[in-house]
Amino acid sequence: MLKYIGKRILMMIPVVLGISFIIFSILALTPGDPAQMILGENASLEDIQQLREEMGLNENFLIRYVKYMADAVRLDFGESYRTSLPVVEEILTRLPNTFSLAFFGIGLSVVIGVPIGIISAVKQYSIFDTVSLGLALIMTSIPAFWLGLMLLLVFALKLGWFPAIGITDWTGFVLPSVTLAIGSMATMIRMTRSTMLEVIREDYIRTARSKGASEGRIIRRHELRNALLPIITIIGINFGLQMGGAMICETVFSIPGMGSLMITSVRQKDVPMVMAAVLFVAIAISLINLLIDIIYAFVDPRIKSQYVKTSR
Amino acid sequence: MKNPKVENKAGAVAVSTKKNSQLAAIMKRYMKNKLAVFGLILFLLLVVLAVGADLFADYEADAITQNMQNRLQPPSAEHLFGTDQYGRDVFARVLFGGRISLWVGTATILISLAGGALIGATAGYYGGKIDNVLMRIMDVFLAIPSILLAISIVAALGNGMMNLMIALSVSSVPRFARIVRSSILTVKGQEFIEAARAYGCRNGKIIVYHILPNAIGPIIVQATLSMASTILMISSLSFVGLGLPSAIPEWGSMLSEAKEFMRYEPYLITFPGIAIVLAVMAFNLIGDGLRDALDPKLRN
Amino acid sequence: MEHLLEIKNLHVVYKGDGALVRAVNGVDLTLDRGETLGLVGETGAGKTTTALAIMRLLPERTGSIQEGQILLDGNDITKASDADMRVLRGSLVSMIFQDPMTSLNPTIRVGEQVGEVLELHHKDLGKEEIEKRVDEIFKLVGLPPERKSEYPHQFSGGMRQRIVIAIALACQPQLLLADEPTTALDVTIQAQVLELMQRLKEKLHTSTILITHDLGVVAETCDKVAIMYAGEIIEIGTVEDIFEGREHHPYTVGLFGSIPDLEKKERRLHPIDGMMPDPAYLPEGCKFHDRCPKATERCSAQAPSMHMWESHGIRCHLFESGREKTE
Numbered sequence: 003m004l005k006y007i008g009k010r011i012l013m014m015i016p017v018v019l020g021i022s023f024i025i026f027s028i029l030a031l032t033p034g035d036p037a038q039m040i041l042g043e044n045a046s047l048e049d050i051q052q053l054r055e056e057m058g059l060n061e062n063f064l065i066r067y068v069k070y071m072a073d074a075v076r077l078d079f080g081e082s083y084r085t086s087l088p089v090v091e092e093i094l095t096r097l098p099n100t101f102s103l104a105f106f107g108i109g110l111s112v113v114i115g116v117p118i119g120i121i122s123a124v125k126q127y128s129i130f131d132t133v134s135l136g137l138a139l140i141m142t143s144i145p146a147f148w149l150g151l152m153l154l155l156v157f158a159l160k161l162g163w164f165p166a167i168g169i170t171d172w173t174g175f176v177l178p179s180v181t182l183a184i185g186s187m188a189t190m191i192r193m194t195r196s197t198m199l200e201v202i203r204e205d206y207i208r209t210a211r212s213k214g215a216s217e218g219r220i221i222r223r224h225e226l227r228n229a230l231l232p233i234i235t236i237i238g239i240n241f242g243l244q245m246g247g248a249m250i251c252e253t254v255f256s257i258p259g260m261g262s263l264m265i266t267s268v269r270q271k272d273v274p275m276v277m278a279a280v281l282f283v284a285i286a287i288s289l290i291n292l293l294i295d296i297i298y299a300f301v302d303p304r305i306k307s308q309y310v311k312t313s314r
Numbered sequence: 315m316k317n318p319k320v321e322n323k324a325g326a327v328a329v330s331t332k333k334n335s336q337l338a339a340i341m342k343r344y345m346k347n348k349l350a351v352f353g354l355i356l357f358l359l360l361v362v363l364a365v366g367a368d369l370f371a372d373y374e375a376d377a378i379t380q381n382m383q384n385r386l387q388p389p390s391a392e393h394l395f396g397t398d399q400y401g402r403d404v405f406a407r408v409l410f411g412g413r414i415s416l417w418v419g420t421a422t423i424l425i426s427l428a429g430g431a432l433i434g435a436t437a438g439y440y441g442g443k444i445d446n447v448l449m450r451i452m453d454v455f456l457a458i459p460s461i462l463l464a465i466s467i468v469a470a471l472g473n474g475m476m477n478l479m480i481a482l483s484v485s486s487v488p489r490f491a492r493i494v495r496s497s498i499l500t501v502k503g504q505e506f507i508e509a510a511r512a513y514g515c516r517n518g519k520i521i522v523y524h525i526l527p528n529a530i531g532p533i534i535v536q537a538t539l540s541m542a543s544t545i546l547m548i549s550s551l552s553f554v555g556l557g558l559p560s561a562i563p564e565w566g567s568m569l570s571e572a573k574e575f576m577r578y579e580p581y582l583i584t585f586p587g588i589a590i591v592l593a594v595m596a597f598n599l600i601g602d603g604l605r606d607a608l609d610p611k612l613r614n
Numbered sequence: 615m616e617h618l619l620e621i622k623n624l625h626v627v628y629k630g631d632g633a634l635v636r637a638v639n640g641v642d643l644t645l646d647r648g649e650t651l652g653l654v655g656e657t658g659a660g661k662t663t664t665a666l667a668i669m670r671l672l673p674e675r676t677g678s679i680q681e682g683q684i685l686l687d688g689n690d691i692t693k694a695s696d697a698d699m700r701v702l703r704g705s706l707v708s709m710i711f712q713d714p715m716t717s718l719n720p721t722i723r724v725g726e727q728v729g730e731v732l733e734l735h736h737k738d739l740g741k742e743e744i745e746k747r748v749d750e751i752f753k754l755v756g757l758p759p760e761r762k763s764e765y766p767h768q769f770s771g772g773m774r775q776r777i778v779i780a781i782a783l784a785c786q787p788q789l790l791l792a793d794e795p796t797t798a799l800d801v802t803i804q805a806q807v808l809e810l811m812q813r814l815k816e817k818l819h820t821s822t823i824l825i826t827h828d829l830g831v832v833a834e835t836c837d838k839v840a841i842m843y844a845g846e847i848i849e850i851g852t853v854e855d856i857f858e859g860r861e862h863h864p865y866t867v868g869l870f871g872s873i874p875d876l877e878k879k880e881r882r883l884h885p886i887d888g889m890m891p892d893p894a895y896l897p898e899g900c901k902f903h904d905r906c907p908k909a910t911e912r913c914s915a916q917a918p919s920m921h922m923w924e925s926h927g928i929r930c931h932l933f934e935s936g937r938e939k940t941e
Contacts, residue, residue, distance in 0.1 A: 020454030025462075031470040139349070143595035145546050147553050148569060148587035151576060159577045205716035211671055212711075213731045213781065214704035223730075227721045246461035250550050254573075265554050268469040276469045280462045287459060303721060303765040 079278035100259035107182025119194025141188035150254035238294030350603020356596035371406035430490020438498030460485035497529030538601035624682035639845035652836035714774035725762025772803035851926035
């Protein structure tokens, strides 16, 4: 098993390098002189030249990238052009907020969406099935930020059940999590339903029936496990989308997370901050996917046995 | 010298009649699917309203010019959806917003389709090292969530319609590249390609005339579904101020501006939001319907 | 003594895409304790459907028993409740399915899959006793009990079929339905599995319906043979009647090519010109008439009935007035 995990971690390195190179190249296109930006409008040409030299801005693009990555390995992602503080500090205070939001969102969507998908498949063509598919269709088409606004309007501004701004305690997480959950719940319902329908038609379900197992037992013991395996992968894929959704939602609920950080940094042309923020989120998503792959390998005996020798 | 051409024409005729009957069968299957038909109706409605927006409202007078005496009027016969904080007619802005979304969305899809087809066709047709390198690059792009990619590009290039299109296209190029590549790989080995090569067709010509038409089904499905997600992205980015400049009537930026008034003027956030939902739903329904119609085996 | 299984005038239909598919059309069949019946016919003749009807495992939404009775131990199971059926399935009657590669649950250890049947039908057994019984069954079908904690993908096809057989025989059922248990296996493994089934049958005194294409297998293992065509049994009899008798249904004649005897061991079915009729659009009269070399006008108008001659029955107008004694 360790071999498998090691292999997967090694496979991540070129992906992270690729992502960082692409983002670095894109952001290198940013017009304007960072040195001028830091020193202000009235700085003298010599001062600007000197700062450019210090920041290494006069060097070749590739050398700058290599230097950036060399520093990044030591967790030095540079200083913000605006505050001159290390960007890592700012990011580390905000990343947990976005992460928890995405996590709660996806957790909620799994807890509600998967059972709905299962019932839909078991009762295919029933009214329940039709209604939940219809709901899923509407849910995929609703933009998260608009749903957030509507929930905010009804449950925070009109009814006053939840705070409209910030996350001082758990109540602050409710509306944003629900907002995020709705979007991925649609995927959960659809995917659970379709994998479940596939499993229901498998020969081994007929075998289970021929043993005299009851429908409830067949669903619990034989269908669920096989249907839920692919769902684990889907959770991983969805996590990336959820992080994106969480970043947009933060603006609606005024939550200090990666999204609002990126948006203000983009407006202020604070390139090191944008670079590091994008990189952190992208790596966080890759790590989650890695974790999901490992979990999958643990629960699926077919993959597990390739790496674990059973003692005979 | 003349013979190959004649044969070529005859072949083309045979192929096109076969295509027509196939097309009819696909259409028939599509029209049987009620949800897909509903999506098509929504789409046609959207196109009519967006293209004919000028018949219902005047762009300059209703959607752009500020009219402070009329600000924040609730919905009425004169202003169906009410007016915003600058006294502009929300109905007119929603209509023209549809035009913007469709236009930016279509342009984005066309750009990314062109880019994706070029990369995918090159990779699939030449194979080997070229294929490997190109597809690995595409994989890396796919590993970056599209919103992050779009934010980075907007950060580098700044706001504006053209930059938004570039930002959104870059993130959907890899998907098209993959589809085009795999379609090419499936038709590549087939006999009619060998035949085309035998009578001396050039590579580029083979790709454009023989391979791409066979890949068209999955491409259209992907384009439709991408259109839905692109419209969502346009409004999301505009909502957080990284999309279109706020003067342009766009659904996302309308919602962003309306945010501070929503407590007492809830209609301001209601109508643009519903517009987004309907537009996105139309494309989702059409995409799903087309996919089922093209490959009936996939249906549950 | 009453028969273990008696099927009377069984009709099974499938509904789907607007068409009504008549898969089984009036099958009559009896099976006594300890007997083995070979059910032979082309694909789509209704053999598997008959077996699934006995298990009451026809596809829920589409398949249904339209008419007829299935008496198992004297009780009509077409009228049994789902709960009663669950008690019967796996204990009184069980089934071995065609493809061992897909018949086992990929995520459950094979020992548990075998133990599940015992758990379902012997509620009084404790965990350890079940484990002990599973070990015994594993040995019985020739599997090392140590491997019971492995997963299906770790076994070969022949091994998996042994597991499937273990599941079917765990509760020592009185009736075993074996649906082409060896077609998916290599020829060498086929022989092993058949031998195993034969041995177990003798040991446990189980009655078996063996569905197969392979006439050689039938000659070796069966007491009785029923030949199905388009949802009907067109010829039925003892193994001697079918393999050594002189009179046969024209379809059976075609099936054997030339009538083989037990010594010759004709193994392969000979192709017959034409196709079996689409069960959604069955012809009038005898269902075989358009392929039959001896068909007359009457055959296309009137459906023949079964003409019995002691243990031997043939559904054909040719045998209406008894048989010619040719000895």
